[in-house]
Amino acid sequence: MRASRLLSLLLLLQSRGRLTAQELADELEVSVRTVYRDVEALGAAGVPVYAERGPAGGYRLLDGYRTRLTGLTSEEAESLFLAGMPGPAAELGLGTVVAAAQLKLQAALPQELRSRAGRIRERFHLDTPGWFRHADETPLLSTIADAVWNQRRLDIRYRRWGGRAIEVRRTVDPLGLVLKAGVWYLVARADDDLRTYRVARVLELTAVDEGFDRPDDFDLTDFWADWSEHFEQRMYGMRVTVRMSPTGLGRAQFLLSLVAARALRDSTAEPDADGWTTVEVPVESLDHAEVDLMRLGPDAEVVGPPELRDRMIARVAAMAAVYETRS
Structure with a gap:
């Protein structure tokens, strides 16, 4: 159990950079005292992890240090290929990127794990739309995804539905994309409010040559869970x-x-x-x-x-x- 936690701690520092002991404890769901002991164990094992003092301090790895991807169980390797199913990734314009990543991962895996993980695409298929309905046409999805990733502001023309179709224009800060039952939604900030837009109803958009800062306290998963609950209450009140x-x-x-x-x-x-x-x-x-x-x-x-x-x-x-x- 501890070996798995040490590997998780190492990968957290490698992927996120500087992290405080409290942040590591929260991620690993252990006490701060346990983090102190685990960091010492990594150092004793030759991992170049060191502490930076001060208010903006924390633990980090020596610049340039990278660990190889090792220690994957068969279930973990299979789950990575399951997460890379082609449909949603292709809609986002990432189909070839996912395919390339899978090839690299396969090459890095031992033969036994490679053969087990390779069976995922043969035996599992993800079909996101609900029964008796077609997936939305979303020709602008990849452009929106690019703006989300690069934090670029968008001017959009949007068909709003409130008993009748109304076209509106908005300048939005795109914060995230959600795929719900085959329907893509854009979560964005507009006029200092957080709003949700069905991507298929975005009729036209222009990427503004202007970036924006994401709200520090914004969490896409938490927002969507709260928004979904309130949406159901409004619709079925x-x-x-x-x-x-x-x-x-x-x-x-x-x-x-x-x-x-x-x-x-x-x-x-x-x-x-x-x-x-x-x-x-x-x-x-x-x-x-x-x-x-x-x-x-x-x-x-x-x-x-x-x-x-x-x-x-x-x-x-x-x-x-x-x-x-x-x-």
Whole structure:
């Protein structure tokens, strides 16, 4: 266990440069005292690591020192090739770069690990879009990715959707890209606010000959998790009460939205004497709820709100009238 931690410490210093004892402790999830001991052990083993004093000090390796990539387990080698699946990398314009990196990694691996890792591309395939939908067309993605990487400001023309399409222009600082269910999103700073843009709706862009400084406290993973949670709350902020049969509950997992399906799985409601369960279902609006719940037919009964129940009754009556006229 300690040998693995020492290697991790060495690679952290090699990849990031100067790091304080506290930063190393946080990364390795150990105490600062353990970091002190591990640094001493590296020094005793001949690794040229030294401490810089002062407020901006920390540990670093002697300039020019590099360790060879060694000690990879078979699982670690396989995971590196799994992470290099071609689809998203190609969309970002990095397909050839990933392929070249894999070739170099294969050449550096022992024969046994090389053959095991090489099977990844034969046996695993990543298909990011959800079922029954096509991936977005994103011809500007690689240009946006380049601006993200090089911290270059962008002028964009964007099609915003708020019930109807509206074109807007923005000057943004591109901070990161996120691939969610086959859809690319740009996280950027605009007018001192953090905003999210669907890349497929960027109609036109111009790279500004001007850089920007990333916010010191910005973390893309944390931002996306928080934004996603609030997005779901905004989109599915309404709750309707529905009584469902066992068949209805089963079909709802496939016929209702993913958010609604998750809410039903998490529900602790118990069936009544007839075997039906009354549950709270998150919906976008009454219009959406009316259409979605009609899919469940006689296996779902809307309990509330009264307006939705009345709309369901009226829709069922209208359908019955259609069939009666043709009987």
